[in-house]
Amino acid sequence: xxxLFMVLVLICTAAATAPAQSAYDIKVMTPAVKSALDxxxxxxxxxxxxxxxxxxxxTNRGYVQALGGGADVQALVAAENKDRKxxxxxxxxxxxxxxxxxxTVETVFAxxxxxxxxxxxxxxxxxxxxx
Amino acid sequence: MKYLFLAAALMCCAGCTVKAVGDPNRPITIxxxxxxxxxxxxKTASGIEEYVSSGK
Numbered sequence: 001x002x003x004l005f006m007v008l009v010l011i012c013t014a015a016a017t018a019p020a021q022s023a024y025d026i027k028v029m030t031p032a033v034k035s036a037l038d039x040x041x042x043x044x045x046x047x048x049x050x051x052x053x054x055x056x057x058x059t060n061r062g063y064v065q066a067l068g069g070g071a072d073v074q075a076l077v078a079a080e081n082k083d084r085k086x087x088x089x090x091x092x093x094x095x096x097x098x099x100x101x102x103x104t105v106e107t108v109f110a111x112x113x114x115x116x117x118x119x120x121x122x123x124x125x126x127x128x129x130x131x
Numbered sequence: 132m133k134y135l136f137l138a139a140a141l142m143c144c145a146g147c148t149v150k151a152v153g154d155p156n157r158p159i160t161i162x163x164x165x166x167x168x169x170x171x172x173x174k175t176a177s178g179i180e181e182y183v184s185s186g187k
Contacts, residue, residue: 023171112176
């Protein structure tokens with residue numbers, strides 16, 4: 001009986017300490033997610049040009065923001081942010097992270113965007129200041 | 132028999148907990164049971180941004 005007990009304790013310990021998940025992913029490429037990713041790809045070059053010129057910046061919440069320009073820039077930014085939000089929400093939903101995790105996903109994407117930003121591009125620091 | 136009850140209780144507790152890995156210094160707890168693996172999420176985000184920046 002003691003042996004059985006020890007085995008059960010070991011199983012419990014292993015279950016409690018084992019990594020539940022080491023990475024997250026888009027597990028199901030739904031038409032909506034594919035459309036969002038394709039949309040982001042298609043506007044990437046234009047967005048990059050606007051970023052280089054300082055007309056668009058990356059916020060600390062994982063979205064882009066128009067810092068200048070006209071209605072066309074606003075429209076591009078709105079379309080980009082709509083697609084980004086859809087992808088973020090898909091990650092949350094498909095990995096069962098819970099609705100409250102959306103803010104975390106947004107923050108992590110913002111960090112990645114900051115890391116990828118090239119000199120001269122406008123990025124918002126976690127403090128809210130723009131560089 | 133009492134050990135079996137104890138073991139069953141332990142197994143129940145273990146089954147209700149999701150553990151995070153990758154960055155023990157920066158775990159973000161969303162609620163009592165779900166902790167996000169920030170390193171894993173960063174990898175995912177990097178992969179998606181690489182895909183987006185790869186062009187048409």
